Amino acid sequence: MEYTKRDIRSMIAAGNLESATQAALSYAEYCQEAEVLNGLTVMAGNLEAHKKKWDTGQIAYEEYSRAHAQVTHGLAGWLDRLPDIPTRATKKRRLVDEGKFKSQVFYFLCLAKVLAIVYVVFHWSVGGFNKEQFFSTIGILGPTFGAYISVMLADYLRAQKEGPKPERRLVLVPVLKLSYWLFPAYVLCIVYVINLKIVGNLTIGEMNTALAMVETLLGGYIGQIVFAFFSKE
Numbered sequence: 001m002e003y004t005k006r007d008i009r010s011m012i013a014a015g016n017l018e019s020a021t022q023a024a025l026s027y028a029e030y031c032q033e034a035e036v037l038n039g040l041t042v043m044a045g046n047l048e049a050h051k052k053k054w055d056t057g058q059i060a061y062e063e064y065s066r067a068h069a070q071v072t073h074g075l076a077g078w079l080d081r082l083p084d085i086p087t088r089a090t091k092k093r094r095l096v097d098e099g100k101f102k103s104q105v106f107y108f109l110c111l112a113k114v115l116a117i118v119y120v121v122f123h124w125s126v127g128g129f130n131k132e133q134f135f136s137t138i139g140i141l142g143p144t145f146g147a148y149i150s151v152m153l154a155d156y157l158r159a160q161k162e163g164p165k166p167e168r169r170l171v172l173v174p175v176l177k178l179s180y181w182l183f184p185a186y187v188l189c190i191v192y193v194i195n196l197k198i199v200g201n202l203t204i205g206e207m208n209t210a211l212a213m214v215e216t217l218l219g220g221y222i223g224q225i226v227f228a229f230f231s232k233e
Contacts (some may be wrong), residue, residue, distance in 0.1 A: 001025055008079055017047060017071055021133040024079055031083055034172050039078050047071050076096050101171045101179075102229050106152050108183040113145040116190040128198045136204070140211045141190070148226045165226065180223060186218045 003023040021044045028037040050067040053059045059067075096104070117191035118137065124134040193214060197207035 005079060005082065005084060009076075011077075012072060017068070017075065018051075020075060021047060024075060024082070027082055028078075033082060034080050036078050040075070043071060043074050043078070088168060095202060096171050096176060098171055099231065101176070102152075102155075105225060105229065107177065108179070109145075109148055109152075109226070112183045112187045113141065115187050116141055119191055119194060122196065123198055129204075133204045137194075137211065138209060140208055140215060142208055144223070148223065151226060151230050160193075175225070178221070180222055181217065182225075186214070187223065189214045 003026065008020050008023045008027065011017075011023060019170070021040060025037065025040050025044065028040055046067070050059070050064060050071075052065045107165075120129070120134065120137050120141070123129055124131075129137065190211065193202070193207055193210040196202045197204060202210065
């Protein structure tokens with residue numbers, strides 16, 4: 001690690017907040033401290049925004065000084081939460097950048113829904129469903145898929161129009177673990193319920209009720225992930 005906490009504190013004391021913030025970001029990323037890294041990333045963005053406003057004469061000296069003091073205090077606080085010895089946490093799961101995670105969620109969701117719908121289409125083609133049963137089943141699986149994809153595409157199109165954001169955020173390990181088992185579990189539950197109807201253990205009405213329960217429970221958790229990471233505005 002290039003910097004120590006003492007080096008970073010010296011930069012803060014000298015008023016060199018930009019260098020101190022970048023050094024603290026490197027320190028936090030090296031230690032894989034996601035919460036501190038996210039906090040420092042937001043702080044770096046705020047510092048850059050205030051600097052641009054000051055350079056373009058949009059704010060008075062008093063406001064700039066107040067913002068400078070707030071960043072100094074916040075930076076010192078985040079620095080205190082970092083370990084004194086910059087040791088890489090090799091046992092921790094590798095953290096994923098939020099942008100990469102959003103792409104994974106998009107492809108996971110598309111794959112999960114497509115697999116489920118293809119499974120229904122297959123059994124319809126071999127006589128496991130009649131036409132009415134087929135469309136009633138698709139009517140349960142399709143609407144949530146359309147709603148989630150709509151939100152995701154709107155977010156991507158907005159990002160394309162506005163350009164990349166300077167903030168870099170990492171996704172916490174519990175969220176990664178939840179996502180990585182949730183999507184396969186969702187597909188397996190749907191396949192299992194459909195298979196129960198095919199072998200005659202469920203009627204079409206019971207199967208659709210069970211599918212609705214899967215959409216409400218597991219699909220609800222998927223919706224929480226989608227709406228948490230993809231902007232709706």
